[in-house]
Amino acid sequence: MTTPLLEVTDLKIHFFTDEGVVKAVDGVDLTIERGKTLCLVGESGCGKSVTSRAFMQIIRKPGKLVDGSMLYRFKKDDGTDEIIDLAKLDPKGKPIRQIRGQEIAMIFQEPMTSLSLMHTVGQQITELIRLHTGATKHEARNRAIEMLQRVGIPKPDRLIDEYPFRLSGGMRQRAMIAMALSCNPTMLIADEPTTALDVTTQAQILDLMLELQNDYGMALLFITHDLGVVAEIADDVAVMYLGKIVERSDADTIFNNPKHPYTQALLRSIPKIAMQRDELEPIKGMVPSPFRRPVNICQFQPRCNQRFEACSRVEPVSTLINENHSVRCLLYEDVAAVHQADTEAVAHG
Amino acid sequence: MWQYILRRFTYMIFTVWIISLITFAVIQLPPGDYVSTMVSQMINSGMDELPPDFEQEVRAQYGLDQPIYVQYYKWMRNIIRDGEFGYSWIYRRDAKDIMVERLPASFAISAFSVLFIWMIALPIGIYSAVKQYSLADYTFTLIGFIGLAVPNFLFALILLFISYKYMDQAMIGLYSQKYETAPWSLAKFWDLVKHLWIPVVIIGTSGTAGLIRTMRANLLDELNKPYVDTARSKGLSETTLLWRYPVRHALNPFISTIGWILPSLIAGELIVSIVLNLPTSGPVIFNSLMDQDMYVAAGFILILSTLTVLGTFISDLMLALLDPRIRLS
Incomplete structure (x- = not known):
């Protein structure tokens, strides 16, 4: 195993609302390898976007990073590594601002609202280039045109002076990608970058991102709920449910040998060509309200078709099935240990 | 862009014209006019014998006996042609001078x-x-x-x-x-x-x-x-x-x-x-x-x-x- 680029341990992000505390991210462990693609998969509201935002410390209020570490391996100019704990950086401070955009860049879901409609595409890209490289206006503009060309925008020297609302959705997302890559980031976070686009454009953007990853060799954290996309691009997959990673392995294993009942259910719910409409099997039940999540027991248990008696009393921990595959489910925990926890739970009432 | 400006400009001219109509009409709305105010002041200050057609004559002199649209037309014509805004009866001066x-x-x-x-x-x-x-x-x-x-x-x-x-x-x-x-x-x-x-x-x-x-x-x-x-x-x-x-x-x-x-x-x-x-x-x-x-x-x-x-x-x-x-x- 190579040394990971980013090693996240026990990340906790809570939202302190008037109605109560929402534990959006509740103890996430993740590793992202240099140059590899990790797909973070889960239903809406499971905390995958919030997790990715934590890496750049751009969590929205009233969200707060309350615990955990995010060790980022920063390559210095002299070739040596320096390990920075991103969790310890001040969200408004200079160190994290130097990482944003330059080391870690991000592409957002909605290209229409994620770009400012009152600034030209060029203004928004050159701003980033000039901020991190100290390039002159002219140099930054050339670099921006070069990037726009690279992401397949026709007539980039004219389009650079256009406003985003005059571009199609696909072109906007291309411009967004050009911006994110303009400072050659080591890691790129893409938060559902194709969700807002139509299907043909989705495929084009996806191909483009893979191609660029090959060229630039950056690590890619791809957030999606679309398992079809995952199959196409992922090296590794992490499945998230209610703020926790429930299963993590390489893409092959996840698709061919899924262990967690939630992952299995997710895979069964993908429509396939030549399938009858009524054969589709949705996951039963609903994602519980953020204020009424099960505590100290298995969180997926109410919707699970393999639950057994202990599931409603013991909280599963992350178990290594093999070196490269971890599952958070009682089915795979040491039976004795489960029993032990079981009796303890009974003893404590 | 130019079309936008031109359209806005046309609206503006039209709006000002409507405003001038409404302004003139609203000012005429209260019962009586300056002449009736003047007459009642004269009576209050002790003049009980006014010539019978005094009110009529003063009105004619100021053009107040004419229909309202004629008054409006003259008012607008003077403003546009001469930049004259009429006469102030109270200050006994041109309205324009007071405005300036x-x-x-x-x-x-x-x-x-x-x-x-x-x-x-x-x-x-x-x-x-x-x-x-x-x-x-x-x-x-x-x-x-x-x-x-x-x-x-x-x-x-x-x-x-x-x-x-x-x-x-x-x-x-x-x-x-x-x-x-x-x-x-x-x-x-x-x-x-x-x-x-x-x-x-x-x-x-x-x-x-x-x-x-x-x-x-x-x-x-x-x-x-x-x-x-x-x-x-x-x-x-x-x-x-x-x-x-x-x-x-x-x-x-x-x-x-x-x-x-x-x-x-x-x-x-x-x-x-x-x-x-x-x-x-x-x-x-x-x-x-x-x-x-x-x-x-x-x-x-x-x-x-x-x-x-x-x-x-x-x-x-x-x-x-x-x-x-x-x-x-």
Whole structure:
């Protein structure tokens, strides 16, 4: 195993609302390898976007990073590594601002609202280039045109002076990608970058991102709920449910040998060509309200078709099935240990 | 773009014309006219024997016996052709002369008030939005609402008292006595500034609260937009990104309403001018309406309305300059 680029341990992000505390991210462990693609998969509201935002410390209020570490391996100019704990950086401070955009860049879901409609595409890209490289206006503009060309925008020297609302959705997302890559980031976070686009454009953007990853060799954290996309691009997959990673392995294993009942259910719910409409099997039940999540027991248990008696009393921990595959489910925990926890739970009432 | 300007300009001309019609009609609405006011004053002052057709003759002399549309036509014709706004029966002078005398002071006060409001309200609004629900946010909101709630005349009296008691100067009028008729000089201008701040602060504070709330609400909306996250993810400092993105977006609604501020400022100025004895338009409009001195009232209202419409036109242009969505669509 190579040394990971980013090693996240026990990340906790809570939202302190008037109605109560929402534990959006509740103890996430993740590793992202240099140059590899990790797909973070889960239903809406499971905390995958919030997790990715934590890496750049751009969590929205009233969200707060309350615990955990995010060790980022920063390559210095002299070739040596320096390990920075991103969790310890001040969200408004200079160190994290130097990482944003330059080391870690991000592409957002909605290209229409994620770009400012009152600034030209060029203004928004050159701003980033000039901020991190100290390039002159002219140099930054050339670099921006070069990037726009690279992401397949026709007539980039004219389009650079256009406003985003005059571009199609696909072109906007291309411009967004050009911006994110303009400072050659080591890691790129893409938060559902194709969700807002139509299907043909989705495929084009996806191909483009893979191609660029090959060229630039950056690590890619791809957030999606679309398992079809995952199959196409992922090296590794992490499945998230209610703020926790429930299963993590390489893409092959996840698709061919899924262990967690939630992952299995997710895979069964993908429509396939030549399938009858009524054969589709949705996951039963609903994602519980953020204020009424099960505590100290298995969180997926109410919707699970393999639950057994202990599931409603013991909280599963992350178990290594093999070196490269971890599952958070009682089915795979040491039976004795489960029993032990079981009796303890009974003893404590 | 040019089409947009041309369309706005046509609307503007049309609006001014409608306003002139309404103004003229409304001024005629109260029963009686200046002649009946005059006659009743003459009777009150002891003249019981008036010639039987006295009223008729005076009316004919002023053209008041003609139908209203003829009066309107002549009024408009004189304004457009000669720049004449008619005659003031009370002041026994041309209405135009009175307007030339009074309007500049009104505009000086209004312009400074707008500046004052913007300089105070925008930064506070921005600060309140960024530090939402903080002590400072609540404090500014409270002060703003007090400013809104205290009636202008009371505020004027309080400031008058303070300036008299602690600065040994009654801040009445716009100039000190020795400069009243003096020609323009730096000293006279300084004297004007020293007097001007009181009405500016009084008129300004009442407008500030509303603007703080609007700016705060606008900016709060913008602060949660995805493009702010994008800007932050680039590594911009909080201050830079705040000014460059959300504030820029939040300013648009203000620019489009600059033109509408004028009428409310003139209305606010009226009471303050009466209390502080300022030589502005407010008191003259008020008196002319009370005494049915119709050409003075109509002239002032027409000019102020025209300027309001013109202000709106200018804000439309500024908005087009600032917002590419308008400029390019």
